[in-house]
Amino acid sequence: MMKMRKHLLFAYSMMIVAFLYLPIAVLILYSFNDSRINATWEGFTLKWYQSLFQNDRVLEALYNSLTVAVITTVVTTILAALLALALHRYKFRFGKVFNGLIYLPILIPEILMGLSMLVMFSQFEINMGKTTLIIAHITFCLSFAIVIIMARLSGMGQDLEEAAEDLGASPWQTFRHVTLPIISPGLIAAALMTFTMSLDDFVISFFVSGPNSTTLPLYIYGMVKRGVSPEINALSTILILAIIVMIVIAESLAFKGTKRSQ
Amino acid sequence: MKNKGKLLAVPGLLWLGIFFVIPLLFVVILAFSQRGVYGEIIYTFTLENFSRFFEPLYIQIFFESLIVAVATTLICLLLGYPLAYMITRVNPKWQNAWLLIVMLPFWINFLVRSYAWVIILRSQGLVNTFLQSIGLIDQPLTLLYTPGAVLLGMVYALLPFIILPIYVSLEQLDRKKLEAAYDLGASPLKAFWHVTLPLSMPGVISGSILVFVSSLGMFVVPDIMGGAKSALFGNIIQNQFLSARDWPFGSALSMVVVLFSIILIFLYYRATQSQEKLEGRG
Numbered sequence: 001m002m003k004m005r006k007h008l009l010f011a012y013s014m015m016i017v018a019f020l021y022l023p024i025a026v027l028i029l030y031s032f033n034d035s036r037i038n039a040t041w042e043g044f045t046l047k048w049y050q051s052l053f054q055n056d057r058v059l060e061a062l063y064n065s066l067t068v069a070v071i072t073t074v075v076t077t078i079l080a081a082l083l084a085l086a087l088h089r090y091k092f093r094f095g096k097v098f099n100g101l102i103y104l105p106i107l108i109p110e111i112l113m114g115l116s117m118l119v120m121f122s123q124f125e126i127n128m129g130k131t132t133l134i135i136a137h138i139t140f141c142l143s144f145a146i147v148i149i150m151a152r153l154s155g156m157g158q159d160l161e162e163a164a165e166d167l168g169a170s171p172w173q174t175f176r177h178v179t180l181p182i183i184s185p186g187l188i189a190a191a192l193m194t195f196t197m198s199l200d201d202f203v204i205s206f207f208v209s210g211p212n213s214t215t216l217p218l219y220i221y222g223m224v225k226r227g228v229s230p231e232i233n234a235l236s237t238i239l240i241l242a243i244i245v246m247i248v249i250a251e252s253l254a255f256k257g258t259k260r261s262q
Numbered sequence: 263m264k265n266k267g268k269l270l271a272v273p274g275l276l277w278l279g280i281f282f283v284i285p286l287l288f289v290v291i292l293a294f295s296q297r298g299v300y301g302e303i304i305y306t307f308t309l310e311n312f313s314r315f316f317e318p319l320y321i322q323i324f325f326e327s328l329i330v331a332v333a334t335t336l337i338c339l340l341l342g343y344p345l346a347y348m349i350t351r352v353n354p355k356w357q358n359a360w361l362l363i364v365m366l367p368f369w370i371n372f373l374v375r376s377y378a379w380v381i382i383l384r385s386q387g388l389v390n391t392f393l394q395s396i397g398l399i400d401q402p403l404t405l406l407y408t409p410g411a412v413l414l415g416m417v418y419a420l421l422p423f424i425i426l427p428i429y430v431s432l433e434q435l436d437r438k439k440l441e442a443a444y445d446l447g448a449s450p451l452k453a454f455w456h457v458t459l460p461l462s463m464p465g466v467i468s469g470s471i472l473v474f475v476s477s478l479g480m481f482v483v484p485d486i487m488g489g490a491k492s493a494l495f496g497n498i499i500q501n502q503f504l505s506a507r508d509w510p511f512g513s514a515l516s517m518v519v520v521l522f523s524i525i526l527i528f529l530y531y532r533a534t535q536s537q538e539k540l541e542g543r544g
Binding site: 108 | 265267268269270271273274275277278279281282283284285286288289292303341342344345347348349351358362363364366367369370371372373374375377378379380381382384386387388390391392395418421422450475476478479480481482486496499500503509512513516519520523527
């Protein structure tokens with residue numbers, strides 16, 4: 001009886017996992033289908049991918065996405081690491097307020113974050129473009145990166161750093177030889193997740209991008225609005241696979257980090 | 263000398279202050295400002311934007327969005343709870359792998375995931391082609407651009423949000439209480455109903471709030487999977503900023519969503535606090 005209930009639960013869970021993955025699987029499968037309009041399978045082809053890489057606007061969107069993601073990742077990781085280190089080592093008088101400030105961007109709806117930045121940029125008469133995109137991406141990624149690095153830091157405690165200082169290491173030496181090696185998996189995980197979130201973001205980019213700063217998700221949106229086409233499937237597939245690879249690496253790094261410290 | 267390290271926090275905090283807090287303040291100010299004839303913003307105080315929210319058109323869409331949000335939350339719970347429960351029951355070695363599998367779709371944006379459903383549901387899509395090929399239907403069914411499609415898309419988009427909080431609260435559950443229930447002769451079903459479920463309520467509620475709040479502001483799913491008549495509150499807000507160019511009104515509407523969310527989160531906070539007190543006493 002108990003066994004059966006367990007099997008039933010497992011079967012139900014499997015159905016839900018299938019529900020989560022089936023649409024994505026269909027999307028990927030159809031990016032290799034030879035038929036342009038129909039849902040019937042007409043044979044394997046790579047021509048949709050070929051046509052993507054001959055399309056200048058797709059390549060430009062790819063270039064924009066990568067530029068924005070790389071700059072966002074570098075700036076976000078540095079800002080997040082510094083802030084996380086400071087919050088970890090020192091007691092701040094307004095610690096609670098700072099914590100709120102860090103968690104709030106994760107909690108508020110994306111649409112509000114996007115439109116609020118649109119409002120600010122336009123009130124200061126800043127033209128929408130890659131710069132506004134990068135600023136917006138850093139802002140919404142920062143909190144996630146801080147949380148990831150903080151988790152790694154709180155796992156490590158302060159014993160090792162104190163030991164190094166007792167042995168006469170300078171603050172810089174302590175940081176370089178003790179803190180940095182321990183938090184580096186967290187830094188890499190934070191960087192990978194930031195890169196992924198930036199590459200993947202649609203809602204916030206939708207509000208703060210300009211005519212010459214179309215990113216891949218924004219380009220996909222334009223295509224979807226024009227109608228279904230196998231090129232959308234191909235482009236989405238590339239995006240999905242890139243995201244999956246980076247998240248799996250990031251998660252395994254973050255996980256490895258916590259396991260060692262336990 | 264020792265506190266010089268505190269300065270490390272300055273760039274990050276400054277960044278959030280400038281690019282997160284100030285924009286939100288702008289939205290608050292805008293919500294009480296007027297829109298000029300050409301869509302420009304006139305900074306004179308008015309409550310007109312909020313009174314417009316109570317016009318039948320908007321209040322109706324707001325209530326429809328509330329219904330969709332409630333339905334989405336309930337369905338997500340029915341699908342997500344058993345899945346989260348299952349993950350706590352598998353071999354601990356595999357739990358992280360399972361969590362990763364369940365959370366991976368969370369990282370793929372709403373746009374791509376909604377579009378995947380378009381391929382499946384549209385009139386020449388997978389479902390209709392299949393049903394026609396086996397001769398069950400002659401004419402394609404209208405599956406896409408319906409309220410049902412929007413609900414499906416919302417559940418699909420937001421399901422991963424609810425699984426993690428429930429998993430966390432189930433994982434932290436005190437096994438001793440469950441054993442006590444069994445020792446006292448409770449059946450597994452009874453033990454679940456009277457022990458596991460109540461103790462996992464914090465996760466259930468925080469996951470529900472997350473789904474509810476996200477679905478109130480959602481515009482991507484209705485935009486891609488819904489027809490002209492299935493616009494939700496998120497679409498109305500989006501419209502004010504893009505086509506209608508009535509930013510003060512859009513700001514006021516988005517503040518309504520935030521106010522609603524804050525009330526919910528506050529109620530949740532109160533509820534968990536009183537529960538903690540109760541448990542502390544018992």
